[in-house]
Amino acid sequence: MLRTLILLSSVAILSTWAVKCKYDNQDLDNNQIIVVQNAFRIKCLTEDNGSWKTEIVGCVAPDGTEIDAGQKKEVGDKVHECVKTEGGQVSLKESKGRLAACPGGQKNGEEWQEKSFKFRCGDGGVVKFIACVGQDGSVINSGETGKIGGFDVKCLQHANGTITMQAANDPKSYECKAKDGSMKKNGEEYIEGNFVRKCADYGQGKIIGCYAESVGNTIGVNQNVTSGDVIYSCKQDGSSYSFKTYNLKAN
Ligand SMILES: *[C@@H]1O[C@H](CO)[C@@H](O)[C@H](O)[C@H]1NC(C)=O
Numbered sequence: 001m002l003r004t005l006i007l008l009s010s011v012a013i014l015s016t017w018a019v020k021c022k023y024d025n026q027d028l029d030n031n032q033i034i035v036v037q038n039a040f041r042i043k044c045l046t047e048d049n050g051s052w053k054t055e056i057v058g059c060v061a062p063d064g065t066e067i068d069a070g071q072k073k074e075v076g077d078k079v080h081e082c083v084k085t086e087g088g089q090v091s092l093k094e095s096k097g098r099l100a101a102c103p104g105g106q107k108n109g110e111e112w113q114e115k116s117f118k119f120r121c122g123d124g125g126v127v128k129f130i131a132c133v134g135q136d137g138s139v140i141n142s143g144e145t146g147k148i149g150g151f152d153v154k155c156l157q158h159a160n161g162t163i164t165m166q167a168a169n170d171p172k173s174y175e176c177k178a179k180d181g182s183m184k185k186n187g188e189e190y191i192e193g194n195f196v197r198k199c200a201d202y203g204q205g206k207i208i209g210c211y212a213e214s215v216g217n218t219i220g221v222n223q224n225v226t227s228g229d230v231i232y233s234c235k236q237d238g239s240s241y242s243f244k245t246y247n248l249k250a251n
């Protein structure tokens with residue numbers, strides 16, 4: 001918000017012994033200050049030789065605070081500046097103060113979380129991105145790499161403002177740890193008890209079938225394989241897998 005008043009000093013010569021200034025049909029005494037347009041302070045200056053002038057000495061903020069020309073004052077969450085140029089133009093400028101609230105209504109210094117991202121209301125009501133938050137609650141500061149669920153994750157705000165929280169490494173670069181302690185590479189298949197697993201992204205050993213020594217080949221999920229008198233059954237039920245054997249011979 002900007003309001004401007006230009007006052008070219010008015011000069012007149014009066015013959016009366018008490019010299020007065022005239023402003024908008026008002027008579028003003030020497031050194032008297034009046035407020036015009038609810039925003040500017042005008043002062044009357046008279047000389048003994050009969051000349052007088054009025055000049056702008058300052059501004060008045062909407063709440064009534066007086067500000068000298070060339071000064072600024074923080075009033076509540078706003079900054080009011082009384083700007084004076086060489087040409088005698090005086091303007092009252094309003095801008096957000098340091099303690100201004102953020103667009104979402106948060107107070108200065110307040111922190112909040114939106115989805116997986118943490119923000120703080122900075123000075124001048126500017127929203128600052130400060131950190132990423134993992135589902136397990138772990139926090140990674142903006143621009144840093146941290147661990148979430150054992151994985152290296154990078155939290156970054158790009159120049160265009162976009163925020164990303166992504167794997168710092170190639171998902172395929174992670175190895176899987178089998179129950180026997182051995183490490184498996186991405187794409188590698190391995191046997192763990194009665195299950196066949198394949199090492200998937202982020203080191204996740206996914207079950208792709210079942211294993212029975214007497215069958216040899218992988219028994220696919222939801223498949224039955226008969227070998228001799230036995231049915232080998234590999235079953236998936238939601239997220240759990242089961243391996244069962246049924247003897248075909250009557251007891
Ligand atoms: C009156 O005095 C002031 C200040 O001394 C001067 O600037 C101004 O020119 C004078 N005016 C006249 C009409 O003498």
Ligand SMILES: *[C@@H]1O[C@H](CO)[C@@H](O)[C@H](O)[C@H]1NC(C)=O
Nearest residue numbers: 157158159160161162163164
């Ligand atoms: C912002 O920058 C990032 C990184 O350079 C890029 O991946 C993303 O697509 C950009 N987003 C927009 C909306 O431009």
Ligand SMILES: *[C@@H]1O[C@H](CO)[C@@H](O)[C@H](O)[C@H]1NC(C)=O
Nearest residue numbers: 222223224225231232233246
């Ligand atoms: C596998 O065999 C078991 C036992 O006979 C049976 O209950 C099940 O329905 C079979 N499953 C499939 C996929 O054929």
